[in-house]
Amino acid sequence: MSDLKALIEAVIKGDISTATAETQHAVGTGHNAQDILDKGLIAAMDEVGERFSKGQIFVPQMLRSAKTMQECMKALEPFFQEGSITSKGKVIIGTVKGDLHDIGKNLVSMMMEGAGFTMFDLGVDASPERFVQKAQEIEPDIVAMSALLSTTMPSMRLTIEALKEASLRDKVKVMIGGAPVTEKYAREIEADCYAPDAGSAVSKAKEILGIS
Numbered sequence: 001m002s003d004l005k006a007l008i009e010a011v012i013k014g015d016i017s018t019a020t021a022e023t024q025h026a027v028g029t030g031h032n033a034q035d036i037l038d039k040g041l042i043a044a045m046d047e048v049g050e051r052f053s054k055g056q057i058f059v060p061q062m063l064r065s066a067k068t069m070q071e072c073m074k075a076l077e078p079f080f081q082e083g084s085i086t087s088k089g090k091v092i093i094g095t096v097k098g099d100l101h102d103i104g105k106n107l108v109s110m111m112m113e114g115a116g117f118t119m120f121d122l123g124v125d126a127s128p129e130r131f132v133q134k135a136q137e138i139e140p141d142i143v144a145m146s147a148l149l150s151t152t153m154p155s156m157r158l159t160i161e162a163l164k165e166a167s168l169r170d171k172v173k174v175m176i177g178g179a180p181v182t183e184k185y186a187r188e189i190e191a192d193c194y195a196p197d198a199g200s201a202v203s204k205a206k207e208i209l210g211i212s
C-alpha cells in the first residue's frame, strides 16, 4: 500500500486531475475511505490553512484546493452509504449567515445521508430566517448548523433565538459544528449537541434522537 503523500501534494497544489487519480489509486490499493479522507484530504486542507495563515498562499489558491477536495470526495461518497431504506429522520443543514465554507458541511451532510437521514441542505450563508422558514415547511427532527469563522459563530445563537421566537425550538434538536465551534459554545447557546467531525455528527444525531 503506497502512502497518501502524492494525494496530499496534489490537493495542496489544487491539481484536480492528479488528486482525483490519486484518490482512485488509493482506493484501488487498499486504503480505506476514512483514512483517505482523514489522512489525505483533510490533512491537505489543514496544511492549506496553515500556509494561508502564514501568508504563503492566498484566497484563490485556497479556493482551488477546496474545489480539488470536493472533486476527490465524489469518489469516496459510495463508501459512506449504509444503505438504509427507512429515513432515520429529517435534517435541515446549512452553513450559517456570512460564512461561505461548505466542504465540512457537505461532508457532514453526505455522511448523514449515507447513514439514513433525509437531508435538506440550505447551502452557505443561510440566515436565521432561512432556517426558520425551512423548519416551518418541513418540520425537521434536527437543525444542523456549520460555521468555520469565529466571526460567524454568533449566527448560530441568532438562529436558535429565531427558532425560539417562531415557537419551534422545543420541536427540533439543534446540532452545531465546524472548526472554531466547541462543546462549551454549544452549551452556552443551548444547542442540543456539538459534533467535532462528520463521523461523530452521525452518532450524535442518532443519540439526540434516541435511535441506533
Ligand code: B1M
Binding pocket: 042, 045, 046, 047, 048, 049, 050, 052, 053, 059, 060, 062, 063, 065, 066, 098, 099, 100, 101, 102, 103, 104, 105, 107, 108, 144, 145, 146, 147, 148, 149, 150, 151, 175, 176, 177, 178, 179, 180, 194, 195, 196, 197, 198, 199, 201
Ligand atoms: Co477560509 N478560513 N476563509 N476559505 N478556509 C479558514 C476556516 C481559516 C481557519 C484559515 C486560516 O486562517 N488558517 C480562517 C478562519 C479563521 C477563523 O475565523 N477562525 C479562514 C478565513 C479567515 C477565510 C476568509 C475570511 C479569508 C479572506 O477572505 N481573507 C474567507 C471568508 C469567506 C466567508 O466565508 N465569508 C475565507 C474563504 C475561504 C474559501 C472560499 C477560499 C475556501 C472555502 C471554499 C469552500 O468551502 N467551498 C476556504 C478554505 C478552503 C479554508 C480552509 C483552508 C479549509 C476549510 C475546509 O474545507 N476544511 C480553512 C483552514 C482549515 O480549516 N484548516 C479556512 C476541510 C473540512 C473537511 O473541514 O470544514 O473544518 P471543516 O469540517 C470538519 C469539522 O469542522 C466538522 O466536520 C468536518 C470534518 O469531518 N464540521 C461539522 C463542520 N461542520 C460541521 C457541522 C456539524 C458537525 C461537524 O454539525 C452540524
